[in-house]
Amino acid sequence: MSAYSSPVILVKKKDNSWRMCVDYRALNKATIPDKYPIPIVDELLDELHGATIFSKIDLKSGYHQIRVHEDDIHKTAFRTHNGHYEYLVMPFGLMNAPATFQSTMNDILVFFDDILVYSKSLLEHQHHLKLVLTVLVNNCFVANQSKCKFGCSAVDYLGHIISGQGVAVDPGKIQCILDWPEPKNVKGVRGFLGLTGYYRKFVKDYGKIAKPLTELTKQDNFTWGPQAIEAFHKLKQIMTSPPVLVLPNFTLPFEIECDAAGRGIGAVLMQKKQPIAFFSKALSDGNLAKSVYEKELMALVLCIQHWRHYLLGKPFTVFTDHKSLRHFLQQRITSPDQQCWLAKLLGYQFEVRYKPGLENKAADALSRCHEVVEFKHLLSYPTWESGKALLEEVSQDPYIQKLMAAVLQSPKNGFEVKQGTLFYNGRLVISPNSPSIPMLLEEFHSTPMGGHSGFLRTYRRVADNIYWVGMQKSVRDFVRACDICQRQKYAATTPGGLLQPLPIPNQVWEDLSLDFITGLPKSKGYDAILVVVDRLSKYSHFILLKHPYNAKSIAELFVKEIVRLHGIPQSLISDRDPIFISHFWKELFKHQGTKLKMSSAYHPETDGQTEVINRCLESYLRCFASEQPKSWSLWVPWAEYWYNTTYHTSIGRTPFEVVYGRQAPQLLRFLSNETKVPAVALELNERDEALIQLKTHLLRAQQQMKKYADVHRRDVNFSVGEWVFLKLRPHRQQSV
Structure with missing residues (x-):
């Protein structure tokens, strides 16, 4: 190799x-x-x-x-x-x-x-x-x-x-000078004088020729007259002919001055400070959004490509007023744009040098010549093309004609007839069966003027101009059915479906839930935590993990830390982490007789038990490891002890009491042997009675939680196969 x-x-x-x-x-x-x-x-x-x-x-x-x-x-x-x-x-x-x-x-x-x-x-x-x-x-x-x-x-x-x-x-060498637009303000004059003045030592009587233009740069003195026009065109002619513009001498090194400013890029090819060719290019809208560094780099690359026949095979120097470009050829390439520009420069022998902007006047002026824009103000008045068709439809509608005849015969409150047209409180009346109603709703809701507003705003916009019987219902149904609103707007309605609590397990450690806490800083090599919770007792284990880990390593840890202590569970609840949906994980627990229950996509509430404990654990670690973030792994065993010995309102006692039938040894335990639950004092002999009380507490807590949750929910029934929108949470959604 x-x-x-x-x-x-x-x-x-x-x-x-x-x-x-x-x-x-x-x-x-x-x-x-x-x-x-x-x-x-x-x-x-x-x-x-x-x-x-x-x-x-x-x-x-x-x-x-x-x-x-x-x-x-x-x-x-x-x-x-x-x-x-x-x-x-x-x-x-x-x-x-x-x-x-x-x-x-x-x-x-x-x-x-x-x-x-x-x-x-x-x-x-x-x-x-x-x-x-x-x-x-x-x-x-x-x-x-x-x-x-x-x-x-x-x-x-x-x-x-x-x-x-x-x-x-080649006219292309001087085209950007010949196409220089006549200045419309002082800024445009200064830009042109910046370019021509850079080469004034090659122009005889430059000061006299440019005087009419110089006078225009004085305060409140801009009047574009015949003398200024003559000086402008004379300087353009001088700049594009000898002795200012010279032919290249290939025995001498070339120099390039380039710049990007405003809406364009510009460059000058020189030898011994005399110009050989000029280059200027307006930036597209996409390129205007790029950073200053990217636009300066673009100017460097494009001018070298433009003068390839002069520069290829010979060493040359590029001057720029952007300091960071000096090290471009030594920098590490990190973006696709940089890769693209570098690929176009391979094979050239050149050095990039820094030149302050005040000394880089020629290239700076060429890059700014595209800023001279003439603005024209136009006034127009919009007309509604469908208005005439709607009036014609109303005049021929039998329902409206009948209603209008009734109003003329017996005036009704709010209705009036003007020039053969029926109005209600100043609004045009149309039939509730009018074929124009969908078009009107589309116009007042779905167009940029309507802005996909909600029911009330859309209704008010329609009601300012038109009226028909049942208009509120038509607008409400149209807004509710709007596909774009359902996809793109925040959900303003209460969530569909009432709370459905999971069944309460019969025994401790037969129904568990699992989840990961990731993204933690390295601590003793650990950077993640596996949280395992018994759904009946709320007893939890926090297992430290090191990346990389896979389904096999997690399964080994689960046997070592959970099965070893509590036996094989009947069911496991988890989210759809790649480890939990892997073939190995599913086959392993299938042969052990454990049923895997997974939360539905974008609905972490299914595994709400571990989600709550994750927040508690993260809060605990922040309190004790905030000053030394990399020491968090030392606090995890204490966090597990703290959580399992903390009173839970849902079960009416601590998880430790539920599992072991007694309180955890504490300092206060040796001062007093009193207990609020007499049955616990009998310890294992009265264990069944304690579990019954535990289930009662859990059932009461579930009912209370469901009662509060259902206040903010609505009962909706969906049929199998029915299409529905799934609202993604912003922090989980990875794209628009």
Whole structure:
């Protein structure tokens, strides 16, 4: 197995497929850079003199078409959950991959994976294309047909537009300057002057040219007039032509200044502080919600990608006004977005440096040019399209016509006829059988205007405009039946179904309930508690647990701590913890004759006994271990003693008395032998009588509890197979 190992990064594509990249940052640090010379763009462009027809060929996965030397294959190893793998072909992301690829292609006019074929005539071009394609076939190189261009009179190549007329600057380099909108306020003027002023030393008489704009930045003096317009357009022209904008010199290092601010990102590509190209991009609504760090990182990645043909294969420096980005290449990748951005930077050799915002004026101005927004105020008045149809329906409805005739003949309280239409207290009257009623209820309840209000608010909204006989019942039935309200709103009605207490056991330790308390801090290695409660006596055991535990280990503990002391129970009540519903747990107790009773989903009240004891135990531990949380395990034995010797109102005595027939030894016991229950003094001889009293106390407590609970519940009968909504509790619900 290879001694090398690099991590894998999976990046999701737009089509939801995945692109696999390998993070070779550690390997690149130990790699000696290849000094193979990258072609000088000026020399490549000089060879194009006289050419009139062009073709551009883009190689498909060019790096993967070059085999890795056998002695170096093991260095490309990457790790996955299925083991180690090694690349047999050159992967993307290696420091020397660009130089290796360029040296392989040096016999063709090529800059990395962009092959340019140029000729003086069509016949000559056909011959040249045949030669180039033959070389590619013989060397097993594959082209990407969708990105190839053949027989063009002009092509974009290495940031230039090449045609029979010569070489011109790519308009994309200066488009963001040409598209700069005219400022609408002082802030917009200051942004534009921030960019142009950054390069004022390259502009003769900059102060005179920009004076009309500078005057606009003074307080209460913004008037966009002819002089300001002339200065604005003149500065844009100067910024996009020599001597301000210069051609790149590939013998000098490149520098990038980038920034993200407001609603956009911006960057400048420079050499010796002179601009070579500008880049600006507005942020989408989704990207606007990202953090400042993410937007600054996005600006860095996008500008490097945009100027790939200048930067790939050469070391360069990126300046940013966000300090934390300095360490991006050394940071641990923790989010999918960071994985995506890092994958796009693999293979580039660059250093990130911090530059304060006040010194990063050009990129800052480019990032803020998208903030200039012109607001237009529009006034409109809504109209109800269904209103005319409703009036027409009312005018033709026999029920309304009959009622209106009766009102005209013998006026009734509240009813009146206006312009041939019947109203009741100023509201339009419609038939109770009108086919428009469902539409009206939908409009006044389910639309954004209705807001899915409750019965009263919906009724008042409808009753302000319309009236029909039985309207209250119609609105109440509609709101009750609203599917969205039942799914999304808080339950305002009392719970359905009356309280159904569990049957009282006949003997102690024949019917038990179990539950876990988890999420505790480590204490002596323990981080969980198994709570076991006898439902008749309320006697409890608190068993300490260590993660990880499974059904087998819990079963062994149960036998050791419970069965050993109290025998095999007849039934166990628990929630639906994965351990309690496991096949092992079910089969084990099935063969022991123990019946498993589990609470229904999202209804912990079924196992209310252990839920109550859990709260008591947690409260006890907080009281004694709050100052030293990791000491809680030392207090669990005392908590068990405290709980089992505490008086319970439901059973009328302590759990210890019920199980052992006597009081637990205490200091006060030796001062007085009195007892409130004479039968207990006979101890085991009168044990049956004590159990009868115990059941009486439990039955009385259950009846009292049911009486109080049913006050806040309603009796509802459901049929088997009937669909109902299950209300999830917020603290248990994991999703919307």
